[in-house]
Structure formats: structure tokens, C-alpha cells
Amino acid sequence: MATIQDDDERLLTRIGYRQELRREFTKWSTVSYAISILGVLGSVPATFSVPITSGGPATAVWCWFFGSLMAMCIASSVSELVSAYPTAGGMYFVTKHVVPEKHVPIWSWIVGWCNFIGQTAGASSVAYTVSQMMLACASMNSRFDGDSYAFSPTALQTVLLSIALLCVMGVICSLTTKWLHKIIIWFAPINILASFSICIALLVLTPNKHSAEYVFTHFTDGSGWGSKAFSFLLGFLSVAWTMTDYDGTTHMSEETHDAAVRGPIAINSAVVVSGAIGWMLTVTFCFCLGDLDATIASPTGMPAAQIFLNAGGRVGGTVMWFFVILIQFFTGVSALLADTRMAYAFARDGAFPFSSFWSKVNPYTHTPINSVWLVVFCCICLNLIGIGSQQTIIAIFSITAPALDLSYIAVIFARMLYSNEIKFIEGPFTLGKWGRPLNCIAISWVLFISVVLFFPPIRPITMVNMNYAICVAAFVAIFALSWWWAGARHTYTGPRTKDIIHIVPGSADSDDGNLDDDIEDFLA
Template identity: 30%
Template sequence: MSSSSKPDTKFDQLPGVVDNNADDALANLGYKPELSRNRSTLQVAFMSFVLASVPYGLATTLYYPLVGGGPVAIIWGWLAVCICVICVAASLGEITSVYPTAGGVYYQAFMLAPSNWRRVASWICGWLYVVGNITITLSVNFGTTLFLVGCINVFESEPGVGILAGEPYQVYLIFLGITLLCNAISSLGNKWLPLLDTAAVFWTLIGVVAMIVTILVMAKGGRRDAKWVFTHFENNSGWPDGWSFCVGLLHAGYATSATGMIISMCEEVQRPSIQVPRAMVATLFMNTACGLLFLIPIVFVMPDIVELINLAQPVPYIFKVATGSSGGAIGLLTPLIVLAVLCGVCCTTAASRCTWAFARDGAIPGAKWWMVVNHKLDVPLNAMMLSMVVQLLLGLIYFGSTAAFNAFSGVGVMCLTASYAAPIAISLATGRKQIREGQFYLGPVGLVCNIVALAWSALALPLFCMPTVVPATVETVNYASVVFVAAMLISGGWYWMWGYRNYAGPPTHED
């Protein structure tokens, strides 16, 4: 383990991992195989698809593009972000093909960086990756909670008043139940998760087709014309038009933020240097098409935008107006609710793996506890419980501010975006030399993808610190930057107090 090695030891860079025996390849990277490799190429692609859960992600965050620009922000913003994130996936795929470990991007940052600063590069990237995984899992489960409250309230006790008040304690208790359920499924049913992911893909496709056919055929609230759907821009944010459109991209950025989380499953995949890169890129094309298939019909039956932005969750109301009944709406929303829980299970699984991997290299306080694998369940159970406890504690912020979900989703996107950018930037700065031996090397196309990926990252980081509307109030201000800075200060302080002297980074060739 790296905790026994000396900091900044000089060694030769490991060659590209091309061994078809994944366990031998992992041993060459310095790790003992501890998890079962029970996923095929198709199954890892399906897990990547469920991690994103595009219809759910787009449904729970539709408020942002509605405020930022309306139909233009919803449809064209989604397409623009998907193009950028495909470049992120391709760039990460090239690097993962060479360094396929559960450590993911922080391991890659260490191996790609020059020897004199690889430790600090992997430390920063690792904390960004772990915090991003945990907070995006938190935001998924919290988003599911708020979405479920919105779905329940399609039934009204009186006109305009839902049957569930949505008091902070009610919201937190539902969030607690969903979080415990996701952790129970992920830990106790690990060997069945590939089958669950496969079922979730077909469930999603069938559910989306049922939704779009029903709302377009019924359309009790009327239909918009194609010109309005594809060209109407309506700024309700208070920002200048261009920046308002950009702020609305949180919708798409959130739905695609899980792109690199699948890398943490590399040690449970049969041929990770090939399967994981292909799955990441192929899934993005699937997600792009699925997102358009879901969004365009919704915009065609959309009620007045100003009316929608006064709702915390606009999609349940859109479905209710389109079907003309609460029962019809809840029937169409059921596939999204189930998908939301399955997405939470996948995010819980990925977050536990990256937390475990970072602890395995000695970077998390109490690492000897969190690096333990429960071989009976075949999961890093302690790391999963650590991740769960952190999520439940952060969820308490909701009692102080209902803008908590904005902070969770924003900081999750920011941390993951920054962690993805780190190895890409280092690889580009060092001439892309190390990745040329990988089985997913893209040549000049990869270079273009690197540039686009970093440009998107440079835009996304400040973008997701911004309040959705201005002037901002206590309830509408974006606390993502506060959480992001707090996480970085804590990790930086831990490195200064302990990591500088003790953290050696991932295992080296000499180790």
C-alpha cells in the first residue's frame, strides 16, 4: 500500500495496460484485486446510462432552463452541453484505457503528472472526485425527495394546495428513507445490480415512450407550434440574455455530471481498459438522444412559463395539465420515480467505490477502516456507510435553507467537473505521451476533445456558482461556492497537517 512508501519516490512511468487479464493488469498498477469482476461491456454501459438517468435528471432540474431562457435553453442548451460532455467522456476514455483503477481520475492525475508535484495533484483531484461523488449522490436522493413531494401534490386538498405540506421535517424524513433504501439495495444486492441496471434501461425507454405518446396525444392544455418550441427565448432570470442562457445550463450539466463516475467501477469490469471507455462514450450518445426524446414533447405541451417557474417541480404540473387529471399525471410520473431510486442506487455504488479507493491509498482520515472490503457482500461496506453518513449530515442543511438542493447539485457538478479536467489538462500539458499506448487512443480527434473538454470545464466552474435569478435573496442565492470552498479548505488543511508528510499517493512501480 502507498502508506508504506516514501513520498516523491522516483520511478519509471508504468506502460500502457494492455494485458487482457484484468487482475494481472491491476496488479501491475500496484493493487491487489479484491472485488469480483461481474460486469460485461453491455452491463457497464447500462450502469453508466442509469448513473445519468437523463429523464429523471432533466425532470427534477427543469426549473433552471425555464428561468434561463425557456424552450431555447431547454433544447439547445441540452444539445450544446451534450456535445461538450461527449468530448469529456472521450478524453477520460483515452486515459482510463491506460490506467483502469477504481481510483479513477485521481490515480490518473498522479500517474500523468511530473514527479515533483504528482502527490499534491492526486490529493486535490482525489478530494474533488470523492466530494463530487458524495454530493452528487446526495443531490440525486434529495432531488428524488423533492420530486416525489411534487408528484404527490398533483393531488390537491383544495385548488392550488397539495395534500403534502412539504415541511422541512417531512422532506428530510423522506430523504432519509430514500438514502437508506439506496444503500440497502447497493450493499445487500450487489451481485444483482447488473441485472437491475439492465432492467432499468428497458424501464426507462418504455416509460419515456409512454410519457411522450400520452402527453402529445392528449394535450388537454393545448399544443405549442414548432417555431415556439425551437426558437422561443424568454429570460426570467434578471441576468443579461447570454449569461441567462448559460446559467440555465445547470439543467444539462447536472444530468451529465455522472459521466466519469463509472470509472470507479473499473475493478469490477472484465476488461476495463476497453469496456469502460467505450461505455462512457456510447452512453453519452444514448443520453443525448434520450434527452431530446424526453424534452421536445414536454416543450410542445408546456403551459405558461411564468406559471411554471413559481413551482419547485414543474414537470408533475406539466403532466397534470397535459393529461387533464391527477391520476393520469401520477401514472406517467411513476417510471421517473422508479428511475430516480435506481439512479440513487447506482450513484451510491459508484461513490462507495471511489471513497474506498481513495482510503486505500491512505488519503482519508481513518483510512484503515474505510479501505476494508466486506467479502461476504463483495462491497466496500465501511466506505459506503461513511458516504451515507456524510450525506445524511449534509442533508440537515435543508432545515436552515430550502436552497440546499441548489448547493448540493451545484457543488457536485463543480467538483466532478474539476476532477475530470485535472487528468485531461495534465495529459494535454505533457504532450499526451502516456496515453498513446492505450487501446482507446483517438489521435488528433482526442486532442480536439481535450480542448473542448477543458473549455467546458472553464465555463462550468464559475457558472454553477451563480444564483439562478438576480437580485438574489437568502432563499435564491447559490451556496454551491460556499460548500465547494469549505470542502477544499478542509482537504487542504488535512494535507498541510498530515498529508504532506504521510501521503505518498497511489502505489508506484518501485513499490
Template identity: 30%
Template sequence: MDSGEKRLNELGYKQELRREMTLFKTFAISFSTMTLFTGIIPLYGSSLLYAGPASLVWGWVVVSFFTWFVGLAMAEICSSFPTTGSLYFWAAHLASPKWGPFASWCCAWLETIGLIAGMGTQAYAGSQTLQSIILLCTGTNKDGGYFAPKWLFLCMYIGLTIIWAVLNTFALEVIAFIDIISMWWQVAGGLVIIIMLPLVALTTQSASYVFTHFEMSPKATGISSKPYAVILSFLVSQYSLYGYDSAAHLTEETKGADKAGPIAILSSINLGSFFQHSETSYDFSYLYDTSNETAGAFVPAQILYDAFHGRYHNSTGAIILLFVIWGSFFFGGLSVTTSAARVVYALSRDKGIPFSSIWRQLHPKHKVPSNAVWLCAAICIILGLPILKVNVVFTAITSICTIGWVGGYAVPIFARMVMAEQKFNAGPFYLGKASRPICLIAFLWICYTCSVFLLPTFYPISWDNFNYAPVALGVGLGLIMLWWLLDARKWFTGPVRNIDNENGKV
């Protein structure tokens, strides 16, 4: 019997999903979920405006350093608990019997919220990229190019979500194959942009400028505090380096998951941390100007347009590289959908979602949680509906995604940190005495990350620039906690065993 399946049976679950994934395929899906291009070129809000290039570059270094602590803590736990339920299953088993159900409940819903919002971030960013491609293919914002209105933008958002759901309804081997393409697409495309952009741009800055230049834009952002500006400029890196837990969601479908899962998690962080931001010489305020050639809607589009139009007097090169970036978001959204469906399936298997009997059903032929896939897609589409009226949807969805997704990491890591060492059944990847300090640093970093994504990103605060994440999360988590207090605590016990280890009966 496969070591991962053997450990799964010991934990009380029968093998239902097809265990056909290799380490490389699992790594490909995990790396694809991280979506490399969110880190190569600043995408989150006004990252460059806050504090200039140096803060972005060093922010990437700082965030990568602390992300390694989170990854190590999660890899150790994944090695011990190679299950599709992953984070919330870990939380239930690592916490005490008294607190296990509540820890599992909190973790499960944080993870679910984060993953479904993660689908929304990829759909939104992919729609932004496609919007810019259409604009540059028909001209520019200054000479009559077609800039997709909000209703068409929403249609593109919904279209991407539906395509991901359709693809995830097929066999997992199809998704794994696509994600292998995605991995090479992102690595090769990232290298092309990093190398080509400075070569094509007519003017570039020195290394000392990139690594030392600090420049604030208080007129554009309303922020005059240097420490606060630096904190906000780090958000793009914090948003970029997460999603590596996708390997854990696929452990019931991966061969030798107790070893392959931790390797895939750490390999994804390692490769993601390798790539740095690409900078050339720009007037930062012009990148966000709504009267520029790309309508100030998508910073990478203006950067690429300036570089290629400045040298070749056409935007063909910019359009090609924008298509490369769009492909990254497309593949990333496909992978996030895969992970979200697995978490919803696992939670439904444990009766933690209304109408669980529906969402836990597997496709009769492909053995994938197809109903869970379409539930996630439907909620993602609902999250995108405010696009028609609100201009800060991306910032809000990104904040919700990061807080939910990364916040879900904190629960099992904290439980692992405070539990008695002799009660931990270590897997092949074990940190030993280093486990507690690593978990402590990881937990504190996660708390900091979740806190800063609740901060206002522009001043003075108005309805047009307000960060809606605290309101949305407050309402959502408040309802979930109210459900727990009034009802769920009476019947939700965490992961439900579906196999009897003593007599081998299901």
C-alpha cells in the same frame, strides 16, 4: 488472465474485488447514474423562466457536443488505467513525479465531494417527486391535498439514502441487475413521456416555437441580461450530462475493462444525448407559482397535472408518470452510491482518508466496500439537514455535485494534455494525434462548466435565493488544501502499490 486484471497487476494492484461485471451491466450502471429524466423535463432551478424553450433545446445540443470531447478524453485514459481509483489514479500517473501526489490529492477529493453530493441531488429530487405524488393522490394544493412539510421531506431524503446504502451492502450482482432494470425503465419511461405528453396535452406548440421562441421572465428571476439568462438556462443540460465516469469506477469488477470501460463511457453519453426536452404550451411563470395545483414545488408535476387533468379531469395519468420519474431518481441514486463507495474505498486503500483502515474493509461475504458505503450515506444525510431551514438546498447541492464531479475530470485530462506522448502507455482505445486538441477542448469546457455553477441564479440576491455553493466549496476545499500544506504532503504519495511486479509477491 483477463486483460483488465493483467493491466491492473502491471499498475501495481492485486485483484481484490470480484471481476464478474459484463460490458452491458457496466453500461447499465453508468447510464443509470446519469439519470435521464433530469434532461427530459427541466429540473434545475427556474430553467424555463430564464430564456424559454429554445434556449433549453439548443442548450442540450451545445452541451452534448462538448460533452463528447470530455467523454473521448476520459475513454482514452480509462483504457490505459482500468482501476477503481479511476480519476485520481489517472491524475497521479499522468502528472509528473513532482506534481503527481498533489494532482492525485486534488482530484480524489473533488471526485469524492462530487459523488457524495450527487447522492444528495438524487435523494432530493426523488423526495420532491414523492412529495408531489402524495399531494396529487390526496387532492391538489388548491383543494386540501397533503403537501409534505419540511420535516417529512427530510425523512424521505434520509430514507432513500439508507435504502441505497442497504442495497449496496449486498453483492454487486444485485446492484447490476437492478441497474439493468433501471436502464430499460429510463429509456422506456423517457420515450413514453416524450410521446404521450404532447398527445395528451390539449394545446401544444409548433416545432418553430420550441426551437426559436426566446422568452425571459425578469420579474420572476430578476435577470434582464439575455446572455446571462441563456447561460443559466444551459445549467440543466450541464447538470444532466455527467456521471458517465461511473463505468471507470467499476473497471476492477468488469471483464475486459480496458475495452469495456471506454465503450460504456461513450455509450452512456450517446444514449443520454439522444433524448431531448419535452415541451408543450405553458405559462412558464405559473409553473413556479406557489399557489398552483402542485404548490410550485416540482415543475414536472405541474406539467403532467395540466396535461392529464385538462383532458381527463383527473390526475391519475400524472401520478403514474411521476412514479416513473421517481423510479429514475431512485435507480440513479443507487448507482451514484455504488460509484461514491468505490472512490472512497480506493482512496482509503491508498491511505488518503482519516481512519482509512476502517473504510477500506470489504464485506467478508459479498466482497463489496460496505464500510465506505455507509460513510458516504452518513455524509449525504448531513448534507441534507439544512432542508429544515433553507429553501435553496437543491440548487446548492447540485452546484457542489457538478463542480466536484466534473471538476475532478479536469485534473487527469489536463495532465494527459501536457504530458510527453511517448510516456503515455496507450490502451486498446487510443486517440493518437487527436488526443491533445480533444483534451484541450474538454478541459476548457470543464472550466467553463465549473465557473457558471458558481453564479447567482436570482436577483436581487438575498438569504433565500443565495447560491451557497461557492461558500460550501470554498470552506471544504480550503480545509482540504490546508490539510495538504500542513500534513498530507509529507506522507501522501498518491496510489499505493500493493503488489510487487518483479517477484509476483503481494
């Protein structure tokens, strides 16, 4: 009797890859993973200073609300595509089936590198913020002296702690998929329960809360651009950095049962749940903000930490902050895990030097351990930059959202552009008549917000406050395209499915050489 496991492996075979990883993720661990990779309880406090500094409390509230709606459009469009081709490559692999064959190598090369760079910058940035949070907690519990704390972390301390955290995350990501399932299934419940508990505690413990009018209507121009409207737009950095990496769940497709169905469901459920909880947290923080200028200038280095400290004192604030750190650590593990699977998929298609080594699956854990430590090494290299230049490291982290989102809409746009030439075979999850409108909204939004996120956040512009993200983006683009023209275009052919495609012995399917017809028959 055929089982879901058999169907999963048969579908992967028709797509063009052998089943090398163990499918141990269930429906609940997949949803938990999707929620944890967004990790709002950790990410909202980590980025809360940006919207309130740029445009005040109302900017933080409404940027999150509107940004979450736009994130839902992008996530839905991504879900429809990866449902048809559930592989560890995610949107990178889908490129093969939405562009003409002669354009597959260059399209998949660009999308793959954008996705890998975005994933790596995201994972390293989360480890860096966890380090900042832990040191902020240490600062909160040090002896207070005037306008500062006795302990003030240095750039070197922050970077060294982030490296240690990356190594711990790497060890966890090296475990078997069965153990990862057992660990990750608890990420979402802890995230959701802790979020509600902290919101209640802050609202009860904060003595002087702001009025609803202040929270929902008080805008400022903290950017110096002379426009509250533009300062409002800069506030989208928080939600853009948090509500991305939608395809992180799809990178676990080859370790998930019934991935063509459960992956899209998990992605969309995570965006809805995280959007609602993130807005709840943002509104709560704004009610408990206290004096805006004093909170922004908090000696802890993080305004959210000061809000916790004001509400619960040293003990209560530390307890609440502990859960923020824990959830952000969960997010780091999830982000790193997605990045390692993307690296594995990219390497097995020959996109890296020594690809055969990086794509090797460990015979004992049945996980791509080599790609895990490749990603850890890349993340460490990025974080080391923080020792010499905080502006540069922030710029690198700022590239996360644009790089990932642009890699998504490139594939979405390609599907629309070549729809008359390429027959796209939909998977179980489809948007139907809403597909094209949602795709257009997703593309328009990402192009618009990417331009905004590359703007300097403060005027007058100096060498210190300049937004170097555009410089990093230009460097990555030049690097990837130079490598392509220097030699990769002669060796890299895109996803190498046809090299290993085969039909499971004993199946009733005919090997007629038409991969798309085989997939269509299976899904039908």
C-alpha cells in the same frame, strides 16, 4: 488457457493492486450502469424548472442540445485516460501517471477530494430530488383547494424521506457484485422504454400544444440580469447537473470484465443515448408546457409534474410520474455505488482517517461495505442541512457538476502539460489525432461553464436567492488544502501501487521494476 478474467487480474496487478472485488459486470450491465448513472428520465424533470425559468422553452431546448455535444468531448477525453488505467479510483488514479513523481501526492490529493466531494454531493442531491418527487406526487393526489394542494411537504419531511431513501440505496449497494449485475442490467431498458412511452403519451394527451416556432425560438429573460443571452447561459445548469459523473462507470472497473475496453465504450454510448433522449424529453416538455408562468408557479413545486398532471389528469399524471421517480431512484443507486467505489479506492491509498477500516472488503459479499456506509453517512449529513436552509442545500448540490468536471479537466490538463516529461501509455481506447483538439475543447468548456454556474441565477441578488455554491467551493478548497498542509503531506504519497506490486506467479513477464513497460507490453 488464459481467459479475459485472467487478463483483467494480470492488468490490475501490473497497475499495482491486488484483485479483491469480484468481476461480475458484463458488457450489457456495464452499459446499463453507465446510462442509469445519467438517468435522464429522472434528472430532466428534476431540473427542468431552471432553464425555462431563466430563459424560456428555447433556452431549455438549445442548452440541452449544445451541452450534450460538450459533454461528449469531456466523456471522450475521460474515456481515453481511464482506458489505460482501469481501476476503482478512476481519474484520481490516472493522476499518478500524468504528472512527475514529485507532484503526484498534491495533484492526486486535490483531484481525489474534488471527485469524492462531487460524487457525494451528487448522490445526496439525487436522493433529495427523489424525496421531492415522491412528496410532489403525494401533493398531486391530495385534495386541490384554490391555488394550492391540501398536502404541502415541509423541509423536515423532505429531508427525513431522503434519509430513508439513502439507507435503502445503501442496502442495495452492499449486495454482492453478482446481485448488483442482475439488478442494474434492467436499469437502462426501463429508462429508455419509459422515456419514449412518456413522450408519446404527453404529445397525445396534451390538448393545446405549443407551435414549433414557440418551442425553438421563444427566449425570455427570467433571470433579471437584463440580458437574454446571459439568461440563456444560466439554462445550462440542467444539462450540466445531468450529464456529468462520466467516470462513474470507471469506478466499477475492478468489478467489470475487460474494463479497459468496455468502460470507455459504455461511457461514450451512455452520453450519446442520454443526450438524445434528454433532448427528446426536453422538446416534448416544451411542446406540452401550457402557460409558462402558470407552469413555473405550479403548486406541486415542480413544473414537470404539472405538465404530467395537465396531460394525464391525476391518474395518468401519477402513472407517468411514477416512472420518473423510479428512474431517478435508479440514478441514485448508481451514483451512490460509484461514490462508494471511489471512497474504497481513496481509502486504500490512505487518504481518509482510519483508511484501513474504510477500505476493508467484506469476506462474505466481497464488496467494500464499510465504504458504502461511510458514503451514506456523509450524504445524510449533507441532506440534514436542508432542514435549516434550503439555499445552502441547493448550493451544496450545485457544486456537483463543477467539482466533478474540474477534477476531470485537471487530469486532462496535466497530461497535456507534462506530455514532454511523462510518457503516457495509451489503452485500447484512443482518440488519436483528435485527442488534443477534444481535450482543449473539454478544458475550455468546463472552465467557462463553471464560472457561469457560480453566478446568482436571479437579480436583484438577496440573501435568499444568492448562489452560495461559490462559498461551498471555497470552503471545500480551504478544508482540503488545510488538511494537506496540516499533516497529510507527510503521510499521503498518492496511489500506493508500489507497496503491493507483484507479478502473477508462473507468468512469462519479467519483474524488471518498470511498471509502465509491463503495462505497455501487456496492452500491445
